[in-house]
Amino acid sequence: MPDKPKVAFYWCASCGGCEEAVVDLADGILDVAAAVDIVFWPVALDFKRADVEAMADGSIDVTFLNGAIRTSEQEEMAHLLRRKSKTLVAFGACAQLGGVPGLANLFDREGILQEVYGDSRPGDDLPVLFNDVRALDQVVETDYYVPGCPPAPAIVLKAVQTLLNCARPPKGAILASDRALCDECARKATKPEKLTVAEFHRPHQVIIDEEKCLLAQGLVCMGSATRGGCGAVCIQGNMPCSGCCGPVGTVRDQGAKVLSALASIIESKEDMEIEHALASIPDPAGTFYRYSLPASLLRHKTRERILQ
C-alpha cells in the first residue's frame, strides 16, 4: 500500500471554531482520517514544534492553517509550515481575510495593550504582538483558501476531496462556490423587484418574518456580495448573512461592495433623512469588514506600497 498523504492542521490567531469545524465533519471525519496520515495537529495530537522542525522540507503534503497572523510566534510557525509543506491552505475566514481578529487593525498596538492590560503589561519573554493583524497570504505564499467562519462541513469535505484528487484547481483558488449567497438563498423568490428600505434594523429590534427576504425586512444581510456554498445556514436560523465566506470572485473589496449595495436601497432623497436612515448602522466598518479588514483595499494595498 502506498504511503498515505501527510496532513497537518495548525491554528494561529483564532477562536478554535475552525478546529471544531473539522470535528463537525462527524462521520465524514473517519473517511478523512482513514485517507490521510495526520502528522501535526496541536489541538488533538501530541506533536510539538520540534517534531515539525525535524521533518524534511516539503515532506507534509497539505497543511491546513487557520487563524490570522498577529504575533511573532504565529509568523514563525507560518514560515516553518510553509517550508515543510508542499501545499499550504488558508482555512477559514481569519487565515483567508484576517477575520474577526483583523478588526484590531482599527486600533494600534499601544491602545489595545493599554485597554486590556492597563499598566501591568505581560513580560518581554512572550512573543511580540504586531501592530497589524494579517491574513496568511500577507505573510507567506498560500496555495488555496477554504472560506467560512468556520467553514461549513460541506465546504470542508469537498475541499479535502479536491486536494486529495490528482487534478487540482489552479493555485490561488478558493475551494467553494463562486456564486453570491443571495443566488442560492431559499428566500430569493420573496426579494422584491425594486428593493428599498426606510432604514435598517438590528435583529433584536424587530420580529423577523421567517419566510421573507431579510434585506427587504430592513436587516443588514450581506448575501449580495458574499460567496455562497455555506448552505445559507444563518438564513435558515432567521439571522442575516454577516459575510463570513468573503467576497465573490468578481468583487475585490467585500466591505465596499456591501456598503454600496445597502446604502443605495435607502428610500429617501433628502440629505438629512439619508443621514438619519443610515445612522441605523452604528458601526459600518465593523459591520461591512467584520471578516475582511486586513484583506481590504485600504489596508492591503497601502501595506504593499509601504513594503515596496
Next chain:
Amino acid sequence: MLSGKTIQKAESRPAFEPRIIAFFCNWCTYLAADLAGTSRLKYAPNVRVIRLMCSGRVDPQFVLRAFAEGADGVLIGGCHPGDCHYQEGNYKTLRRFVLLRRTLKQMGIEEDRFRLEWISAAEGDRVRAVVNDMVEKVRALGPLRLNAAVEEEEAVHA
C-alpha cells in the same frame, strides 16, 4: 508634477502638495470643469480628474483604491439633485457617500479628505472654488499616512 529642477532644489523634504483624485460626471461637473478651462479660470493644479458617465458609477472600491494608491483626497462631482441625466444616479451617490465617509473616518481618513459636490455644467467658477477650498483643507491636514504604525514597525524590522 514636480519638474527635475524642483526636485533638485527641494533637497530632502519637498513642500507637501496634496494629490486629489476627482471623479466628475460626464453631463454636469466635467462640463463645468471644461467651462472653467475655456473661461481661463485658474485653480490649484492638484486634481487628477477622471470622467465617468455618472457620479452613480463611482463604486466605493474606486474611492478606496485611490486612497490606497496614495491619494490625499477624493472629490466626487455630480449633477444637482433632480438633474441627473439618468434620473436617480446622484441620489445613489449621495447615500453611498454618507455611509462611506463615516466608514472611512473609522478607518482613519478625515472627513475633509472625501467630498461630494453638486456642480452643474454652467458652474465653472464653482469648480474653481471647490477645488481650491479642498486643496487648502487637505494641505492643512497633511499627507495621508494610513498605515503609519505599520510603516514604523517595518522601519524597525528593516
